[in-house]
Amino acid sequence: MSPKPKLVGITGGIGSGKSTVAKIFEILGIPVYYADDRAKSLMNHDSGLKKQIIQEFGEESYTSEGDLNRKYLASTVFSDPEKVKKINSLVHPAVGRDFEIWASSQSTPYVLKEAALIFETGGEKKVDAVINVSSPLKIRVNRVLMRDPHRSLEQINQIIDQQIPDEDKNERADFVIKNTENKMLIPQVLEIHQKLQS
Numbered sequence: 062m063s064p065k066p067k068l069v070g071i072t073g074g075i076g077s078g079k080s081t082v083a084k085i086f087e088i089l090g091i092p093v094y095y096a097d098d099r100a101k102s103l104m105n106h107d108s109g110l111k112k113q114i115i116q117e118f119g120e121e122s123y124t125s126e127g128d129l130n131r132k133y134l135a136s137t138v139f140s141d142p143e144k145v146k147k148i149n150s151l152v153h154p155a156v157g158r159d160f161e162i163w164a165s166s167q168s169t170p171y172v173l174k175e176a177a178l179i180f181e182t183g184g185e186k187k188v189d190a191v192i193n194v195s196s197p198l199k200i201r202v203n204r205v206l207m208r209d210p211h212r213s214l215e216q217i218n219q220i221i222d223q224q225i226p227d228e229d230k231n232e233r234a235d236f237v238i239k240n241t242e243n244k245m246l247i248p249q250v251l252e253i254h255q256k257l258q259s
């Protein structure tokens with residue numbers, strides 16, 4: 062049997078570029094678990110979780126076709142820190158279990174868990190190392206405004222308020238990748254990839 066892969070978290074504030082960086086690791090052959098995407102898939106397909114979300118946030122949480130109503134949920138939860146806590150308490154345990162099952166079926170030296178929240182949830186204790194993708198706030202906000210035309214500046218700021226500041230994450234992370242206009246991503250990824258394989 063091959064040894065269990067090291068578990069490495071890759072995080073970063075909204076719009077920092079963590080999905081973009083995770084895709085470079087994928088090109089190098091490293092399996093990536095995209096927690097935000099998996100969370101949405103579980104919210105769409107796990108009937109127990111779906112029931113809890115409806116109980117807590119109402120029938121509007123799903124469209125008439127039964128799909129997760131992200132726009133409604135985003136405007137409902139991100140404006141109220143208590144609601145963010147509530148949705149986290151429903152979704153995170155399901156994602157944690159799903160990640161463990163996924164990771165146990167991988168056979169590379171390490172795997173990545175890409176997640177917006179790691180330090181916010183104490184998730185750093187469940188992985189062997191954390192990479193923080195770091196970008197200045199202004200660039201992040203502009204990237205998100207371009208990527209998500211449906212999201213208001215007010216909502217982006219509310220989301221930022223629910224996340225630990227970038228500087229704190231940089232201090233706590235084992236590796237930092239700077240995703241700014243004047244820094245190349247690929248050499249930074251290659252350096253970390255080499256260290257994680259050894």
Ligand SMILES: CC(C)(COP(=O)(O)OP(=O)(O)OC[C@H]1O[C@@H](n2cnc3c(N)ncnc32)[C@H](O)[C@@H]1O)[C@@H](O)C(=O)NCCC(=O)NCCS
Pocket residue numbers: 074075076096097100130131132134135138145148149152153156176177178220223224
């Ligand atoms: C409320 C939901 C449905 C809104 O979906 P939507 O497609 O509009 O936004 P998306 O998921 O892309 O999130 C937008 C950004 O908000 C940030 N974010 C998402 N969830 C959270 C949260 N619980 N706390 C702080 N920031 C968050 C991320 O940086 C993300 O980039 C969705 O964000 C959600 O279900 N969040 C709660 C579950 C969660 O924590 N998921 C992420 C990690 S598992």
Ligand SMILES: Nc1ncnc2c1ncn2[C@@H]1O[C@H](COP(=O)(O)OP(=O)(O)OP(=O)(O)O)[C@@H](O)[C@H]1O
Pocket residue numbers: 073074075076077078079080081082097177204205208240241
């Ligand atoms: N170095 C870069 N150069 C140009 N565009 C970039 C760069 N990094 C990221 N982007 C763009 O910025 C946007 C945000 O990046 P990405 O989706 O990877 O961030 P994220 O941290 O995963 O965001 P979120 O937390 O919101 O899911 C995307 O549209 C992406 O294509």
